[in-house]
Amino acid sequence: MHKLKAITPLGAKNPRVDTVGAITITEVVDQALASVAARQGQEKALRQALQKHHDLTLPAVGASSRAGDLSAFWLGPEQWMLSAPYDSHELLAAELKLTVGTSASVVEQTDGWCCFDVSGATVCDMLERLCAVPVRTMDKGAVVRSIIEHSGAYVWCLRPGERFALMSPRSSAASLHHGLQTAATSIA
Template sequence: MHDLVAITPLGGDKPRVDRVGPVTLSERPDWALASVASRLGREQDCRDGLKAALGQGVPDVGRLAAGDPLSAFWTGPEQWMVEAPHASHEDLAARLKAALGDAASVTEQTDGWCRFDMEGDGVVAVLERLCNVDVAAQDSGAATRASIEHLGCFLVCRAARRSLSVIGPRSSAGSLHHALLTAMRSAL
């Protein structure tokens, strides 16, 4: 019998936390992710089902609909990424598929992505060194795609100019973390 042990995207047995000046960078493997894409001709059914599952409106272009426990952000036309605490929603994709039926294609994304939360005064200066998103102009609830260190990532603004999530490919978690930490050391 195998004795398998869960590891974080950075390969640790617990999430990594780094602090540089006033900014904290935290590895967040405690979030489940699932993508939702409406099927052709079923867009309104998908939106209605997703609205019911979220318990709030479906996020518009470039937006996050933050809720408790489910949140979602827009990823493309009639497409969203849904997130929830992993401890209570390990089966997030299955729950969404049951709620949306054949109105949407739902895929498990938890282990395909890594999430780093960056918090504190100075996050704007850090992100200015990494991507062409005007982070200083973003309000709370903004969500966008960006290229960071040649990686396609999502930037989700949790609190304007103070708290952001950077969600990138898990297979490049080490490179993404290195880029974020290097920019923190450069900016702060």
């Protein structure tokens, strides 16, 4: 019998937290993720289902929304990433599939992505070294896709000028983390 143990995207038992100067880089592993894509002609039905069952309004381009412990951000035309605490929504994709029925395709994404929470007084200086995103002018909830360390990543503003979440494919976790540490060190 196999005795499998979960590991973080950086390959450890526990999430990594690094403090470099005024910057804190935290590996986030407590969120369940699911992508939701409206099927052809079903965007209105999808929006209605999520509003009815979760009180969640799907966000517009470059934005995010929140209802209770469920968050969503725009991925592309008629596509969103939804997240919720893993402890209470381990089966988020299955829950959403029951909610949206045939109006959307729902795909489990939890182990396909890595997320780093970056915060601190000089976080904008750090992010400006990594990506071409106007982090200093982003409003709370704004989300921009960019290239960081040769990979596509989402930059999500959690607290303007102070705290951001960066999400990229799990396979690029080490590269993204290295880039974050290097940029933080360059301004420390």
